[in-house]
Amino acid sequence: MTLSSIARPDAEGLRRAVEILRAESVVAFPTETVYGLGADAFSAKAVGEIYRLKQRPSWNPLIVHVADVTAARALAEVWPATADDLAARFWPGPLTLVVRRARHLPGIDTVAIRVPAHPVALDLLKASGLPLAAPSANRSESISPTTAEHVVRSLPDVPLVLDGGPCSWGIESTVLDVTGDVPRLLRPGALGLRALRDAAGPIALPDAETADGEARPSPGMSRRHYAPRAKVVLCKDVRDVERSALAGPVGILAYEGGDAAEILPSDPRGYAADLYAALHRLDDAGFATILVQEPPQTEDWLAVRDRLSRAAA
Incomplete structure (x- = not known):
């Protein structure tokens, strides 16, 4: 093609x-x-x-x-x-x-x-x-x-x-x-x-993960999903990660200023809009490992956290 x-x-x-x-x-x-x-x-x-x-x-x-x-x-x-x-x-x-x-x-x-x-x-x-x-x-x-x-x-x-x-x-x-x-x-x-x-009104939240291979009513419920070729590592502060054991080169994805290959917006809508494109760019750049600054633990960031946790599985 x-x-x-x-x-x-x-x-x-x-x-x-x-x-x-x-x-x-x-x-x-x-x-x-x-x-x-x-x-x-x-x-x-x-x-x-x-x-x-x-x-x-x-x-x-x-x-x-x-x-x-x-x-x-x-x-x-x-x-x-x-x-x-x-x-x-x-x-x-x-x-x-x-x-x-x-x-x-x-x-x-x-x-x-x-x-x-x-x-x-x-x-x-x-x-x-x-x-x-x-x-x-x-x-x-x-x-x-x-x-x-x-x-x-x-x-x-x-x-x-x-x-x-x-x-x-x-x-x-x-x-x-x-x-x-x-x-x-x-x-x-x-x-x-x-x-x-x-x-x-009230919305019920998932109470358990659906195991791979089990029937499910929706896509997006697999343990590993949305993943780049590079290994994704989630961390609260990328500066605290010991990198000697990580496959290199190592890229950084963050939502705050600093020495990062990709810095996304600090609001959940803006971050989500460019998340996949940023992961594609990091893969295309040849990084073997991507350190990702964990997003906030608030409800507004639920979808972003879901995607990143499955990408890192």
Whole structure:
């Protein structure tokens, strides 16, 4: 695959993308969170191509992207009032809702659905008329892509990548299970808990890790995920780390000033937006170990801490 497989998301690019999707293959496209690897969610052949290209384990489910709430309801056996309230407040946007799967659809008892807030993603969904299963467009366990170039380097066999520029949120959607009486957080993400509580009231937090190999209703729950090639080491103060036993060269990722290869913003939204891109840059620079300054232990930083802890696993 060459860079010629990156296409502008104009009328011709969308035409090519729809043609590929309807032929039961895959297309990478931008969302506001990360780039997704999309395929017809109703085609076993197309979904199988996602798992093959990503080398993704079969027990790790996919999120289905749709164009609007009407399309989302069509995939659900039950569409609870909580889902209506959250969709009205946050869709299109970086929130995935897990609901009871419609009986005419194959798969496990639930389905994870969202409406992305990116014009290219929405144009593709509308032009294709398909619900698109779309995990992040990268090899399983590796760093999620926030640019078209990241996709090409990780998945060189993808037939087409629609280039919508860098992703604005830079971190995956928040996943919320609304099948019970109280919404339950399955994966922290771009949308914070404070905003969710304001809309839905109490949110139940995960009480245990899901072991790899076990069925789960959401992606992003694997022990190791979002990881660069370099070894990630979390530390409260990078200056206190004894580096003689670490594989070199050693790079530093921090959110405060100092001698660091990458210094990210000190607010959680800004940090998350550039986190994956920074890890890609550190990998590209050839660092064997990345020391990461631990982010604050506050709720606003929950998604960032989740990604870093899994990258370091």
